[in-house]
Amino acid sequence: MTDQNDDLGEGPLHGIVVVDLSTTLPGAQATQFLADAGADVILVEPPEGSPLRANPGWPGLLRGKRSVALDLSDDAGRATLDGLLARADVAVTTMRPAAAERLGFTAEQLAARYPRLVAALITGWGTRGPWSHRKGYEALILAKSGVLHSKHQLTAGPDPAYVTTPYASFAAAQAAVQGILAALLEREGSGLGQVVEADLVTGVGAYDPYNWFYELVLGRYPEAFQPTGAAYDDQGRPQTKLQYAMLIAATADGTWLQFAQTAPRLMQAWLDELGLSAELADPKWDGFPMLPTPELRFEWWNKMIAKVGERTLQEWQEVFAGNPDVFGEQFRSPDEALDHPQLVHEGRVVVVDDPDLGPVRQPSTLVHAAGRPLTRIRRAPRLGEHSRELRQLAAGESAVRDAGGSLLNAGDRHGHSGLPLAGVTVLELGLMYAGPYGATLLADLGARVIKVEPLEGDLIRGIMAFPEAGGAKALQGKESIAVDVRTAEGLEILRELVKQVDVVLQCYRAGVAARIGVDEASLKSINPDLVYVNAPGFGIDGPYGSKPAYAPSIGAASGVSVTDAQVVGRPAGDRDQLLSQARRLYAGGTVPAVQSDGMAALGVGSALLLGIYAKRRGIELTDIVATMLGTSTQALISRNTSYEGRPAHPPVDADFRGVSALYRMYPASDGWLFLAAPAERDWAPLVAGLGDPGDLADERFATSRARAANDDALADVLTKIFATRTKAEWEADLTAKDVGCVAVTQEPAERHMQGDEFYDAGYAVDAVSPVFDEHRRLAPLNRFSRSATKPEGGCSLGQHTHALLRAIGYDEARIAGLRDAGVVR
Template identity: 40%
Template sequence: MTKQALAGLRVLDFSDARTGAQVGQTLADFGAEVILIEKPGGAALRGQAAWPFWARGKKSATLDLKDPADLAVALDLVRTADVVIESFEPGTADRLGIGYAALSALNPRLVYGSITGFGRDTGFSDLPGFEGLVSAKFGINWTMEGMADRSGPVYCSVAYPSYAASQLLLQGILVALYEREESGAGQWVETSLAEAMTIYDPYGWAMRTAAIKFGGGEMKQLPRVLDGVPTGGLSFRLLIALTKDGHWLQFSQTPDRLFRAMMRLFGLEWMFDDPEWSEIPNFESAAKRLEFWEILLNIVRSKTAAEWAAGFDEEPDVWGEQFRKGSELLHHPQMEWNKMVVAPDHAGFGTVRQPGPIAHLSATPADVLSPPPALGQHDAEVRATAGAASSATAPAAPSAALPLAGVTIVELATFYAAPYGATLLGELGARVIKLEELNGEPQRNMLPFPEVAGLKALLGKESVGVDLATAEGREIAYRVIAKADIVLQSFRGGAAKRLGLDAESLRAVNPDLIYHNAPGYGVDGPYARRPAFAPTIGAAAGIAWRNAGPVIPSGADLDLAAIEPASNQLGSAVMTGGNADGMSAITVASAMMLGLLARRRGHGAQDLFTSMLSSVAHGLSEVMLEYDGQPATPEADSGLYGLHALYRLYETPSEWVFLAAPRDRDWDRLVTAFPAAASLANDPRFATAADRRANDAALAEAISALLQARPAAEWETLLRAHGVGCVVAARGPIEANYMGDAGAAMNLLTEGDHPILGEMSRLKPLIRFSRSATTTKDAPLVGQDTEVVLREFGYSDDELAALVAKGVIVMG
């Protein structure tokens, strides 16, 4: 029988939200017994298209927690549980009798996981935990302005906060279980949608800090597009263009060598030697940017997609990925090659094509073929086990130390999509040693101001500058890795083996090593050697179309006047608000914790595999299924205001608000709160939920008219006082809101230091534990820790001097 990483663990899932559902789904995938506690009538999630995915492998028990007898059953189940998951609004679990204090008293080994919208005891704790409110409060909607064919903020359809929060809580639970293996004690683990949103900012925070501290009135954060024209060279490196036969392509040429390869393929390499184009691709003049942009767009639309594919085969450093829609990612050749797509037959659903596990674990693989449960399918079984009593007790004084203290991760990864995953574990106590090239990892200097682009992914790490292409450099890597727990690498396919840094080579020096492959596409297969960056994967996976599909024109007959604005819209849709980098990094951290916990539970060393592509499949799980009769997934309206009249953006006489009142109880509060409530409450078109759905456009028009009576800030105050989700849509940039009053109200901020930026505000760790500690450390310059680390691993003064002289290492 196949071993599973989490076999023997019992999980009680009280959540009826996507966030908790995805946590429980992953725990079930890897062998935990996950019991979904459903209210009579069933979880609301059952009506969503993604239910067969989110609920796969779980058991269903129906309990009415307001009934004392059923509550007693739930409390009996807690006595033998290892994990509880809940996503109620703050205080609700306590009122129901299943809060942490009550349950930990019954079972001191319990790991209790909570996700809220805005955290407990913060300035926004009273707000319902809807994604739309988080997006509005922190400026995401305004940042996406220009994506719609209108002015004003734009609704973000991709569930960026929910996926990130699910993975943060999953990591926290796995970390608490890992720590419990030694301490014997459980604890409370918490995160929020608002905190989770911050994972999608690779460098905005650091760049804003640099602009504030060193701008002198001259350095400013420019928008990505100004007057319809891209403002920076990055937009040309990551070109979005239409082919002759009407296919949108996303190019991936961020580093200089890849950009030069594209220019060579386009027949434009001569521009690098022409004084007229000396600034390429970072032009000060808007006219020059427009001229260059149109040259590129015209070249791409001179050939068909098939002709460009042949060109990419001839020039492998150039890649233009096609923009996919809906669930098309499930048919991507690399997804199928990686075995990250499954299609089991489920009773009541037929064949359900869906994403595989979030990670492949070679020794403890997931089981993702088990069906979702029927409502109450396991009632008798679960109730029969509820009377058992736990004999386990926690130690009198469990440790409050860093839970991952003693774990060492050696990072061979670059940019953000894998490295930030190691950063997150570093905040929980892991030591992260980054072996980076002598000039520094490429992200460090991706922006005009030195170092800031890579700062966030470098936080808390030790930098060793080493040339791994040399024999001496590989020997350094072998010495360090011999004492490591995890190696994290994200090279393109084949590169690790060429360098002698593949799993087989490294296990020869460390048999107990967990080896994590985290590429963009794969370690082998049809796309493994293609360049992969956040927009490339976002295009391939369908992020852009999920966000902006209703407004993007297609067809071979589009002229430049139509192509240019659509290119800008796709650029916003694929990268603004969130991105594939963040989805990948957060999944990388979860996979590493699965590997660590499995090893601590006796399963030994193994290979881990995640890809950016498959990570986004999980991030887009609400649309990433195919089966007969599946319900439609809600999509934004043609104006990109929102999903429907009671979950959308509205303009007021001063600024915009986001209104979130989708449930019946929200409607009742809303019509009570409006000064002119009678116009809604007494209108037969809006009498029931079904009536409101049938007359959605009329309801939106009526609410819009009512909202003209007051400015946005007054509506937020009034409606929040009645328990209605309504916030002013904050202006961007997003990081300014997290760095400012909103972040302070959430108590998210702490202070750090940087060798170039000096003292700076930064985020606290995104996971909170009731007992275990977390930490924040600063980011190093390249090679800053080379000398200290290599001395630790036995290198003498003479050896270090010789290595510097030969150009093998750099010491800061």
């Protein structure tokens, strides 16, 4: 744990003032990131307090902020807010578009009143599409996008399943952070602020590493490729070889382990360790791991699980210590994740003394620098704790400053700009998804991203049967140079490129960058102005720094898998129950639509932009690190912030329908709908939207307290009502009453989000790539009122090798010689 007495400095965002008007999780996590980086975050709360204070994790979400209680319905409250905004650099709100407009949060009004202000609007559905007016509850977005369907194997049948991890909220939070930092960078040149938009729908699309293009291929060539289907068939038997490589099994003393033996040599080492290699000589197992029948797949799966169960956790830990080709990660709850040896080693766990709550344990900052958190974590404020000083600040003499601190004439300045990251060049050294997609997010904002690949290409390019489809998403907007950096000539090429770039992103395991000569010290000796960002799985050193990091392993270690699967404690029950729990844990952390790879990528994007902006402000950050494990624990800060007497989060019901009668799925006459009407103000519109109240008029449901006490009975009544009509009819009627309700999409999220409905709504856009020609891709995660974005397609392996070599001074003869020698491709 970090010693809170350490002098950690003021942080790279010191001096940046943020007015936080958000009342929901994505806004809270965005401004928490900014406060963690040193910004002065002013939390504007209603007199009764922010709804966020009802979240059990509020001490983590609100940490480091100052609180002012304002009634924005009266003139005095509005005047104070106006004074604060006049002094602010950034404002953040999670209001729906109509409410934001009533408060004056439109691009035109903000530019006129506060020309330097960067205003981030975080919404559920965006501000311009056909669903922009709807309530933006997390589960509604996951239901409509198809994520609840993608996670259906959390349950035994084919029905969609409720998802607990706040994937959409965390994505929208990091998208807002990236948009804010990009707009602040642009302001350094223009002197002008602008409105930045982020939404939960587009955010959730960032998680999937490659299935978007898998679905694209299936749609284009339906006769050429057979869909693989779900991980398990309807009898719970494995359907793909992945269940062996990503085996989940319990030790003899009851600890669940997630293995990740994905490469052929790792699988062989795994089978040797289990003592199963000799059995494969039996013709019965011909074709392993692609076994032909479900019976054989189920039998082999059971063999592996049984072998793991012959040893204790301690015995397996001794194997992991002695055999570098075999590794399994423990499944931990969110609280247990903060005991992870790697997090403790890095000081990514802090304890903050709170005068009312006592010690509060929580994750440190998402980004670390110089081997420590960015700043000293400060406690969350009490409601209105800083009201007096902030009202005085707001009432003081107002001045509008440009980026350099001089006074500006705040006239009508609505000029449009180009790409907010124009002129920024990133050199990417990494494989697969988490780190590389973080760089893709910057490419969408206008950065030039040069991807350095081995001659055989990034492994992600070949992860699917269709050539190049696996890497298409992570390669969007990039230039590819294929070079063998293990050779002297290849390393020289890389070092020449480093002279031309602003940022280097490296994603190797601990020690690899130094071993091949591309560590921070080596590259800064060539380019002292370089921003260097590390994005490993576990860390750049420490007990797990050299371990392989895959999304399922990180999901297990961070608490993400357990949060979704709701498997708590030791394995329980008979053999069938054990296998059922293993399947649920698999669905918890391995479903591509939403998992820890995507979480980590979002964190990398924020880390890159923070490093760039700090450099632009003249602040030198060294050893910038954002890890997959650290980012995933940040995503769960509302669940892993712990203190004595912490209230429990509402549990998910046994059928994975939801957490209460008013926040769950119901069967309609033709499928499923999701109802999100948990607030007191939602009840009357819901009853009106349902028509004849019937049993809903019963005194058991007369008040919110009575409804909570009779939750099962209320669910029974609503089940009968919703079964009478189609899900589309219910969605239309209840949405018209401003009740949160959507028809649950029952096809994979990655397929549905590139369909016409989501394309027409603006969540997917057109792009062109050398592999897929014209196609649809996920829209950039931000929209700007003045700046543009650049949604491009992917690149082929070595597509830009020749051009990049010419740009650094290599002539044709030298390039041809390098190709002949196998140095470049």
